Amino acid sequence: MTCVFSVTHAQAVPQAQTDSVRVLNDIKWLADDRNEGRAAGSEGEQNTAAFISSAFKKLGLQPKGDKGTFQQKFSFNKGVHGEGKPAESNNIIAFLDNKAVNTIIVGAHYDHLGNDGQGSSLDANPENKIHNGADDNASGVAGVLELARHYSTNKTRENNNFLFICFSGEELGLLGSKYFTEHPAVELEKVNYMINMDMVGRLDRSTRNVFVTGTGTSPVWQPLLQHLSSPELIIKMDSSGTGPSDHTSFYLKDIPVLHFFTGSHSDYHKPSDDWEKINASGEAKVLDLIIRLNSVLDSEPKLAFLKTRTKSSAGRASFKVTLGIMPSYAGNENGLKVDGVSDGRPGQKAGIQSGDIIIEMGTLKISDIEDYMKALGQFDKGQTIPVKVRRSNEVVTLSVTF
Known part of the structure; x- marks a missing residue:
């Protein structure tokens, strides 16, 4: 029921x-x-x-x-x-x-x-x-x-x-x-x-x-x-x-x-x-x-279960690099919203800011947190890639070195 x-x-x-x-x-x-x-x-x-x-x-x-x-x-x-x-x-x-x-x-x-x-x-x-x-x-x-x-x-x-x-x-x-x-x-x-x-x-x-x-x-x-x-x-x-x-x-x-x-x-x-x-x-x-x-x-029957879309277990994937950012887990934007940036890490050095929405890393499109985690697995320490972010009403391209 x-x-x-x-x-x-x-x-x-x-x-x-x-x-x-x-x-x-x-x-x-x-x-x-x-x-x-x-x-x-x-x-x-x-x-x-x-x-x-x-x-x-x-x-x-x-x-x-x-x-x-x-x-x-x-x-x-x-x-x-x-x-x-x-x-x-x-x-x-x-x-x-x-x-x-x-x-x-x-x-x-x-x-x-x-x-x-x-x-x-x-x-x-x-x-x-x-x-x-x-x-x-x-x-x-x-x-x-x-x-x-x-x-x-x-x-x-x-x-x-x-x-x-x-x-x-x-x-x-x-x-x-x-x-x-x-x-x-x-x-x-x-x-x-x-x-x-x-x-x-x-x-x-x-x-x-x-x-x-x-x-x-x-x-x-x-x-x-x-x-x-x-x-x-x-x-x-x-x-x-x-x-x-x-x-x-x-x-x-x-x-x-x-x-x-x-x-x-x-x-x-x-x-x-x-x-x-x-x-x-x-x-x-x-x-x-x-x-x-x-x-x-409490007085209702046992709940029915529904399957949903999947979302990555962020931070659990196997990858060798990091941007040093805090991703938003609650955003509905097309892309990955940045809620925080750690000092001295690749993202901060490249100019990524809190509130930015990452939409592309290298040649990889980023539409959500799962795309972001998969993308991190493609890069190596020492590698430099372009990262596109949407900031206010413009798209900014930054150079990130891992």
């Missing part, structure tokens, strides 16, 4: 009130220097895993990891392309059993770039600099913890179970979520939908835009989100079920997904992504939106 969205039902759902102070305190802990950037397989990441496990245990949630623990271990090779030494990491998994048939998965990745950038830093000289990743993705983990608190203490038995997962290895290629979907702690056929939070801590106070991708993965998403959008929190939608975060792994298993994202910024993948820049009250609004969305759907 296909879920049919009810406006009347949505209007009757009261607004939740998330504790923004608690959210910020969790982000402060997760993004503290003592955790050294939470690189997958590091001691700082292990400390973080213990913190999350302890929080789940205090809430009385069921452990769904290995051997009665909250931790699901997986192996990987270090290095952004898996060329490094073998290592191990863990997904942290907890279950709220409402004795329901179906389960909603709420997830976020807790790993980040460590103290050297793991080859993915946009800092000009990232070595020996802790990349705390307050927005990416301590904000998402804090969101998972807050939603786990809400659903385990609200004295309501919802018509869905909840599985709360904090993934590792996302920065190295969605490793933890891929592993989970191949070794699931619940039957994937009984997963209603998956909510992913990645970078939800920097809501722009002037635009109040929250970007939600995956809205084409079920017929219910777009009309429901259109109804829930408000002047206080304006929802911008993208239909694709794939992208550069962990929801992709679930979409590829035919599960409806939504990815919540408050937008890119110049601190992305830099040591400057720290807790002082977090908008905790803005994140609380995003969490309240998710609670409201779940409430609307």
Whole structure:
């Protein structure tokens, strides 16, 4: 049976009130220097895993990891392309059993770039600099913890179970979520939908835009989100079920997904992504939106799944060069919009600016982020190519040396 969205039902759902102070305190802990950037397989990441496990245990949630623990271990090779030494990491998994048939998965990745950038830093000289990743993705983990608190203490038995997962290895290629979907702690056929939070801590106070991708993965998403959008929190939608975060792994298993994202910024993948820049009250609004969305759907049948157009898992492809830019993951332009430019990198040296839209690299046309990622795989270090960008109402040709 296909879920049919009810406006009347949505209007009757009261607004939740998330504790923004608690959210910020969790982000402060997760993004503290003592955790050294939470690189997958590091001691700082292990400390973080213990913190999350302890929080789940205090809430009385069921452990769904290995051997009665909250931790699901997986192996990987270090290095952004898996060329490094073998290592191990863990997904942290907890279950709220409402004795329901179906389960909603709420997830976020807790790993980040460590103290050297793991080859993915946009800092000009990232070595020996802790990349705390307050927005990416301590904000998402804090969101998972807050939603786990809400659903385990609200004295309501919802018509869905909840599985709360904090993934590792996302920065190295969605490793933890891929592993989970191949070794699931619940039957994937009984997963209603998956909510992913990645970078939800920097809501722009002037635009109040929250970007939600995956809205084409079920017929219910777009009309429901259109109804829930408000002047206080304006929802911008993208239909694709794939992208550069962990929801992709679930979409590829035919599960409806939504990815919540408050937008890119110049601190992305830099040591400057720290807790002082977090908008905790803005994140609380995003969490309240998710609670409201779940409430609307709680009495509805299991969601129907739809396939969508694909989008590259940006930053995961194998390539030898980089422009040193922050691509926009929410733009609808024909081309690749640049949201940020890293100092000292090829793009900045060539004159690429924030707001530029890349439309051609060498002889390759760029219509979206997937074209951009494919193009990077065609060039070598030391090579010089022309790059065309659309800037305001003109096309500018720049010379980029990788």
